[in-house]
Amino acid sequence: MKVGIVGASGYSGLELIRMLNMHPIIDGLNFYALTSNANDISDIYPHLKSIVKGPIQKWVADQSINENHIIFLATPHGVSSEIVMNISDENVKIIDLSGDFRLKEEQKYNKWYKSNHPCFSKTSNFTYGLAEWNKEEIKTSNFIANPGCYPTASILAIAPLLKENLIVENSIIIDAKSGISGAGKGSNEVTHFTNRNDNFAAYKIHDHQHIPEIEQFLSMINPKENYITFTPHLAPMTRGIMATVYSTAREMIxxxxxxxxxxxxxxxxxxxxxxxxxxxxxxxxxxxLCDIYPAFDERTNRITVISVIDNLIKGAAGQAIQNMNIMLGLPEETGLTFTPIFP
Amino acid sequence: MKVGIVGASGYSGLELIRMLNMHPIIDGLNFYALTSNANDISDIYPHLKSIVKGPIQKWVADQSINENHIIFLATPHGVSSEIVMNISDENVKIIDLSGDFRLKEEQKYNKWYKSNHPCFSKTSNFTYGLAEWNKEEIKTSNFIANPGCYPTASILAIAPLLKENLIVENSIIIDAKSGISGAGKGSNEVTHFTNRNDNFAAYKIHDHQHIPEIEQFLSMINPKENYITFTPHLAPMTRGIMATVYSTAREMIxxxxxxxxxxxxxxxxxxxxxxxxxxxxxxxxxxxLCDIYPAFDERTNRITVISVIDNLIKGAAGQAIQNMNIMLGLPEETGLTFTPIFP
Amino acid sequence: MKVGIVGASGYSGLELIRMLNMHPIIDGLNFYALTSNANDISDIYPHLKSIVKGPIQKWVADQSINENHIIFLATPHGVSSEIVMNISDENVKIIDLSGDFRLKEEQKYNKWYKSNHPCFSKTSNFTYGLAEWNKEEIKTSNFIANPGCYPTASILAIAPLLKENLIVENSIIIDAKSGISGAGKGSNEVTHFTNRNDNFAAYKIHDHQHIPEIEQFLSMINPKENYITFTPHLAPMTRGIMATVYSTAREMIxxxxxxxxxxxxxxxxxxxxxxxxxxxxxxxxxxxLCDIYPAFDERTNRITVISVIDNLIKGAAGQAIQNMNIMLGLPEETGLTFTPIFP
Amino acid sequence: MKVGIVGASGYSGLELIRMLNMHPIIDGLNFYALTSNANDISDIYPHLKSIVKGPIQKWVADQSINENHIIFLATPHGVSSEIVMNISDENVKIIDLSGDFRLKEEQKYNKWYKSNHPCFSKTSNFTYGLAEWNKEEIKTSNFIANPGCYPTASILAIAPLLKENLIVENSIIIDAKSGISGAGKGSNEVTHFTNRNDNFAAYKIHDHQHIPEIEQFLSMINPKENYITFTPHLAPMTRGIMATVYSTAREMIxxxxxxxxxxxxxxxxxxxxxxxxxxxxxxxxxxxLCDIYPAFDERTNRITVISVIDNLIKGAAGQAIQNMNIMLGLPEETGLTFTPIFP
Incomplete structure (x- = not known):
């Protein structure tokens, strides 16, 4: 089985390469990018030397499609939609790691992503790839919108309480903390070492594009659930997301x-x-893995749930492969049974 | 003016030493500890070599009191109360950095600090030293209970909203993140480098002893304010606290x-x-300094307030000196006009 | 095949557990310690929950030996020798990760380790497990002294130059930098987060116990090579060693x-x-992996060689498993083909 | 006294601002840049809000000169020389923090800086501002070439041994480690957080432009001293340089x-x-401060000297102010008596 990774030089692409290279049923990897290219992936990432080989080729719509059975789009929002817009082959399987095909309302996409979607109608083909809640639908889908890193940690933490109708509607507040790899490979003020080291920051208060993604999913569980408050933060570390999720219990538990x-x-x-x-x-x-810890506070009648993920794995590339496994009828953990590395 | 610092070898003591050593009206510093001692402070802290001199002496109740005009207790809770219990001189000025004299209800102290207070009646002599809200009382006090690091960041962030009666009662949730120096100088699993580096953790969920301290103060501003939810976290950095404080607005703003x-x-x-x-x-x-940023979200009717402090300065030693200045009738910023160091 | 890990709760033990748990020919792991114990390894290391199970048992010399085909001693120096001293069974295979059986001269052991070896005569049974230079001898050995982390990085970097007689005798200077996990799991001033974070330190100048280990090996390659200068440093990171190795070339290259x-x-x-x-x-x-980069400087006639390893893997547990593989006649990389994780 | 800082938005400029703002004899600061500008310095550096005010103005050669008694050029090499080339006023005092006026041989500048110096003849006007070794000359100079960060740490460590003729010629090897702020404010692969965090790197082996600067100064102390080996490294921390300096002793000490x-x-x-x-x-x-620790090793006859500085202070802005103080006839420590901040 041959797999194509578009955006191979980004961090999600890199993790896809590392994990798919060890995946038992994949026997060919092709790397693509829109603008950059390299004679060999190890020219960009020398840690892959002698382990992974292959050029980063220019992506050429249908031609590149034909070289692969499955395509992972590890491209930024705006880029994924451009790529999908130009694909005419409807038999290809696509797993998109960007936010381009997650939201079901065009108006929300345009508002929160601050840009106009070039092919919003294609969104209806995509299934939201949160396997723990959506596995049956994923099994029969060819197009997967892989969840965002924050939504993955947040929804996995709070969805059980909603599902069981245990919490007061619209009482959810999510305080999320991410490692800097979540900001991507681009060099800028946000990713500069001295701006981040020994420093803790908040950003996009009330304004992060993952807010409607979380709300959309939670409201499918409970239609009375209309809004959340979500605050993203940057912690001085490379990987990892912790979501601290607050809600008010309907009654003691x-x-x-x-x-x-x-x-x-x-x-x-x-x-x-x-x-x-x-x-x-x-x-x-x-x-x-996603580790979850729920705790009830009888003083306040609130439930605090902590969840943690590796943002590049369960929050991106690992979850994408988990979706691929399910689409292919494999056990979801195939090629993904990594033991956490500590210390 | 001579000043004594008890607990001189801890981090708060160390910051007191650094700042009081440059303070314009202090001309003598004495260092004390209960159990440890050193011929010279620079034996423990070589970065002080050639800058600060002096042995760490054994603290001997009234005798040590007499050597100083003001005493800073940079000692852990449980130790400060032991020291205060054995002081007979009522004319001394004491600024206690521990939690021993902050709570006004003995039952709450015993519950949250999980120990019995040895001299709770002395608490009534102490003024809560949050100068931004309590300056007049501090001016006339001889005994100051210096606020905790988390309460300082939290109260400064949210008190204005309570004061103006802008928020729904009991809607406050505080998600706080601290650098590791807040865990003190002791070596243990919590402070081990490899447990903290590149890692983000939560602890004492619904159980931190700063909860009643914050609630006590807020309920003095608005008696209907009865409880908060507070979660402390450890970020992989040395200094700094960020409090992200959520509340529900009564009406749009x-x-x-x-x-x-x-x-x-x-x-x-x-x-x-x-x-x-x-x-x-x-x-x-x-x-x-304490920097504060408030933001209203019209979607959710919630207000998110971010506040940041240096936990060892405004959250401990700096605030203690600010209190000293006020007690002595000096401008509160005397000897404390440090420019933040960046990067 | 059953394997015992003594010192299972230390960092080297932990990495042995993680990697041996995935090793294709191992079907049983037993965990031991001298003093600590746990009902389950995940009580100490919760990240292993649902992945590795098993109590940490008290080590009881020959009885524990009999439960395993191979024993890894992930114990500190002084402890490994105590354990080996009390083993009567000579058919067991032992891989010792401590420094107890690496040095061939008792006097040097006693001097550099600042203690008396309890059973130095046993040292002659042990083969130095640096597979890249010693593979044939390892194949036929039952007792392996696994190299130290610094010697591994240092010898792999410089040995080729010595072997080819390219450098002036006794011109080698090794400047090594290690992550803090090299200091072990113990909590103390050295491993305290605030002492290490954003800080760079040197230690044991001219005095580190890995000096005679490196010298002993290099002098086996060239008997005229008598001494090196070696300086260990601590960098504010969890894992990794870089050795920057200087020597003077005999002639241009x-x-x-x-x-x-x-x-x-x-x-x-x-x-x-x-x-x-x-x-x-x-x-x-x-x-x-060990990555090596050599560079000649025609201005100074010196060769600088950079080598890097993961101190807990190639510098400890991984190398120990590599040795096990060789002892068992397996390809050396069996169960060890991990792709480096970046970022 | 009025002072101009060109390159005010870089890290050295920022530290000049912080320290000169507190300097007792400075009563006016002007900020300049060639290309960027800001209505207020706190627009770029919000931590300066309410502490330092002033726009970043465009630098206009002689006009800007006239607004100040002293000019600090906190500009990169290549930029400083352009600025100096266009200054006609010979009465101005200039302290240049770049490498443009440190080297006394044009050929070496062009080789090591890989560019042609636009006005090399001006170099003869500049005095090398290493006050500990050059104070008398600095007193009477109007133009100071402030030493590089690595040369400062390196020369201060080794010069005493050369001065006393205690070491074998050309035996000096300097292994230096720097925090990432030394790479400047620019955002690029080198300064990206995830490339640096939990990582240790070497760079510019045998090729760093500070090599001839160190050699030039050392050869003035001992003309037989012709070359050094120098390796710079990047440690995952914001500030600080450690130089580990090796040399061979002529005889025991x-x-x-x-x-x-x-x-x-x-x-x-x-x-x-x-x-x-x-x-x-x-x-x-x-x-x-610069802390120095020398150690002799009788086994190898080598001397290892460790020196540490804050690269942005003694390695840049602090040393520049020290030079200003000396030029103005003030005690060298005026406005520079900062206690190190620990933890």
Whole structure:
């Protein structure tokens, strides 16, 4: 089986390369980019020397499509839609890691992404690839909109409470913290070492494009759930996202009941671990796992849920491969059983 | 004027030494500890060599008191109360940096600090040293309970909204992130480099001893304010606290109105800067400043306020010196006009 | 095949667990410690939850031996020798990760390790496990002294020049930089986050116990090579060692000739990559690779060689498994083909 | 006294602003840049809000000169020379922080800086501003070439041994490690957080432009000293340089003698501290200090000297102000008595 990775020189592309190169059913990888190219991927990423070979080729719509059975678009929003717009072959399988095909309302896309979508009608072909909640639909889809990093951590943390109707509507506040790799490979003020090292920052308050993505999914679970508050932060570390998710309980619940509820809800989800101690981001570093810890506070009647993921894996490339596995009828964990690396 | 610092070898003590050594009206520093001692402070902290001299002496209650005009207790909770319990001289001025004399209800102290206070009645002598809100009382006090690091960042962020009665009661959620120096000088699993580096953690969910301290103060502003939710986190950095404070607005307000309100509220507070861009912790690194950024979200009717401090300065030693200045009738910023160090 | 790991709760033990758990020919892992114990390894290391199970048992000499085909001693120096001293079974295979059985002269051990070896005569049974230079001997050995982290990076960098007699005797200076995980899991001033973060330190100048280990090996290649200068440093990072190795060339050589020489010398070494650009420690993070970059300077007639390893893998656990593979007649890379993780 | 800072938006410019703003004899600061500008310095650096005010003006040769008594050029090499070339006023005092006027041989400048100097003849007007070795000449100079960061740490460490003729000629090897702020404010692959965090790198092996600067100065102390080997490295931290300097002793010397020699040599140098324990970079963080620790190894007859500086202060802006003080006849430490900030 041959796989194409568009945007191979970005961080999500890089993680796709690393993991697909070890994947048992993949026997060919092709690397593409729109603007950059390299005679060999190891010219850009010398750590891949002697492990992965291959040029980064210019992406040429249908021609490049034909060279592969599956295409991963590890391209930024705006670029993915341009690529999809120019694909005429409808039999190809595409997993898009950008935000271009996640939102179901064009107006919301244009508002939150601050740009006009060039081919919004294609969105209806795409299935939201959050396997823990959407596996059956993914199985029969050819087009996957891979969830954003923040939505993955956030939805996995809070969805069980919504599903069981345990929380007061519109009481959800998500305080999320990300490593800097989430800001991508581009060099700018945000990714400059001395701006980030030994420093903690917030950004895009009330304004992050992952807000409508989270709201859209949560409102499918409970139509009365209309809005959330979400604040992204940058922590001085390379990888990892922690979402600290607050909500108000409808009634008292014990921590033991919460543990049971979460374990039951995710009992068939290979990558979810319900924790009885508070997780940290390094507990899942280098893995496709999501660790979740729910806690009820009887003083305030609030439930705080902590979830952690590796933003480049469960938050991007790993989840994309998990979706590929499901589309291909493989166990979802195929080629993804990495033990977290600690320390 | 002679000043004694008890707990001189801890981080708060160290910052007191650095700043008091440059303070214009202090001409003598004495260092004390209960158990450790050193022939010279630079034996423990070689960066002080040639700059600060002096042994760390054993603290001997009234005798040590008599050697100083003012005593800073940079000792852990439980230790400060032991020291205060054994002081008979009532004319001494004491600024305690621990949590021992901040709470006004003994039951709450015993519950949240998980120990019995040895001399709770002394608490009534102490004034809560949050100068921006309590300056008049501090001026006439001899005993100051210096606020905790998290309460300082949290209260300064949210108190103006409470004061103006702008937010729905009991809607406050505080998500706080601290550098590791907040965990103190002790070597343990929490402070081990490889447990913290490139890692983000939460701890003491619904259980941190700063919760009742914040609630006590806020309820003095609005008696209907009964509880908050507060989650502390550890970010992989040495210094700095960011508090991201959420609340629900009673009615709509513009960001311009929020800016005005905050600026007016703190117009006489030397160390508060109301920011029109989102601050990061390095913006106040090495200074006694607290930068605050409030933002209203019309979608959710919530107000998010970001505040940042240097946890060892405005969150501990700097604020203690600010209190000393006020007690002595000096301008509060005397000896504390440090420019933040960036990068 | 069953494997025992003594010192399972330390960092080297932890990496042995992670990698042996995925090793294709291992079907049983037993964890031991002398003093600590846990009902399950995930009680100490929650990131292993659902991935690795098993108690940490108390080590009981011959009884524990009998439960395993191979024993890894991931114990500190002084402890490994105590364990070996009490083993009567001579058929067991032991791979010791400590420094206890590396030095061939008792006097040097006692001097550099500042303690008396309890069973020095056993040292003669041990083979120095630097597979790239010693593979034939390892194949037929039952007892392996796994090289130290600094010696691994240092010897792999400089040995080719000595072997080819290209450098002036006793001109070698090794300036080595290590991540903090090299200081182990113990909590102390050295491993305290705030002492290490944003800080760079040197230690044990002219006095590190890896000096005689490096000298012993190099003098086996060239008996006229008598001494080196070696300085270890601590860099504010979790993993990785860079050795910057200086020597004086006997005569001019081009960088192309150096590249050829190194490539030829290591052409059968799976884990060595001769680089034509300067490597950084992250280029080998999470892998058993050692990247090497040699450079001649015609101005000074000196050769500078840079080598990088992951100190916990090629510098400890990975190399130990490489040795196990060789002892068992397997390809040396069996179960060790990890792609470096970047970013 | 009015001072102009050209390149005010770079890191050296920023530190000049911070320190000159507190300097007792400066009563006016003007900020300049060639290409960028800002209505207020706090638009670029919000941490300066309410502390420093003033626009960044376009630099206009003689006109800007006339507005100031002293000009600091915190501009990159190539830019400083352009500025100096266009200055006709010979009465102005200029302190240049770039490498443009340090080298006394045009051929070396062109070779190592890989560009042609536009006005090399002006170099003869400039005095090398290493105050600890050149103070008398600085006193009477109007033009100062402020030393590079690496040369400062390196020369201060090794010059005493050369001066006393204690080391074998051409035996000096300098292994230097720098924080990332040394790479400047520009955003690029080198300064990208995820390329640097948890990573250690070497660069410009045998090729760094500070090599001839160090050699030039050392050969003035001992004309037989012709070359050094120098390797720069990047450590994952914001500030700080450690130079580990190796040389071969002519004859044995005790560590006590080394201590005496260094203390005597630097007895009048306010900013030099001869340490009897190994310093780390944080020991001088935020200060203009240089801590030095020399150690003799009788096994190898080599002397290892460790020196540490804050690269932005003693390695740039602080040293520049030290030079200004000397030029103005002030004590060299005026306005520079910052206590290192730890932790």
């Amino acid at each position: 014990t921590n033991e009941e919460l543990q049971e509820l979460y374990k039951e809800m995710y009992k068939d989800s290979y990558f979810i671990r319900i924790r009885d101690s508070i997780p940290c981001t390094k507990d899942v570093y280098g893995s496709n | 513009t960001n311009e109105e929020l800016q005005e309100l905050y600026k007016e509220m703190y117009k006489d507070s030397y160390f508060i800067r109301i920011r029109d861009s989102i601050p990061c912790t390095k913006d106040v690194y090495g200074s006694n | 081009t960088n192309e000739e150096l590249q050829e020489l190194y490539k030829e010398m290591y052409k059968d070494s799976y884990f060595i990559r001769i680089r034509d650009s300067i490597p950084c420690t992250k280029d080998v993070y999470g892998s058993n | 005790t560590n006590e003698e080394l201590q005496e020699l260094y203390k005597e040599m630097y007895k009048d140098s306010y900013f030099i501290r001869i340490r009897d324990s190994i310093p780390c970079t944080k020991d001088v963080y935020g200060s203009n």
